[in-house]
Amino acid sequence: MSTDTTPPLAAVAEDLEDAKAKLRELDGTITDFAGQLEANTTQLGELSDTVTDLDARIAESGGAAEKQERPSAPPFIMRLKSDEYLTELAALRFWVNEFLVPTYFSEVSSSAPWCASWQEHPAAVARLHACWLAFQELTNPEICGLAGPSVWHRDHLDPMVAQLRAPTGQFAGCMTMPDRHQHVLLDAPPVH
Known part of the structure; x- marks a missing residue:
């Protein structure tokens, strides 16, 4: 085989x-x-x-290139020069005194102080101005839609009010009774 x-x-x-x-x-x-x-x-x-x-x-x-530019907003108040600062402060003062205080600061107490001389507190001016800039943008439905005011309350107004009126906030030494005007500037911390 x-x-x-x-x-x-x-x-x-x-x-x-x-x-x-x-x-x-x-x-x-x-x-x-x-x-x-x-x-x-x-x-x-x-x-x-x-x-x-x-x-x-x-x-x-x-x-x-063709770009869509955002509408110009005033710069942050603490960076403005003297004349520009005074002009912006006057506009801010109108908004605070005519809108913000009557609408949101009607209660004044030891747990919710306020200062009628708020413009003399630099930190308060800075916070109020930032809140005002956000208000201008977030209450414009063309920019933010209809939910803008809600966002403004949640993200800007409420935290700003909590800071200003906190026991250690800018107005801690200021008026705590509606009929008694009191204004106390807190000392600035030492800088070394």
Whole structure:
């Protein structure tokens, strides 16, 4: 008995033809990929030229791309020069005295002090001004929608009132009885 495992010559020839066909198919696929790569490289070059052209146009126009600018608001009051500070303080004083105090500070007690001379407390001026700036923005429905006033109360008014009227706040030594005007400036901490 012979155990010859050598495939017949016809089977080897058939396998060789199959391998050649697969190589031709693979060569065709490689050629297709090479054509796609060349087309993509051409498109990438065209895109790069377009970007370069746009960069040149922007540079020629001074970099002025069309932007929507936010409406300008007055800068923070503590950074203003003397005349600007006084003008801004007058506007703030009107808002505080005509709107804020009658609406939100009607109660004056030992647990809820107020100072009619609030403008002499720099920290109070800073807090009130920041709250006023937020009020101007958050009560404009074109900017903030209809929920703006709620956000203003929660995020700005309530924390500001709590700070001003706290037992250690800016008004701690000021009027605690509605009929008795009292104004005390707290000493500033030492700076070394």
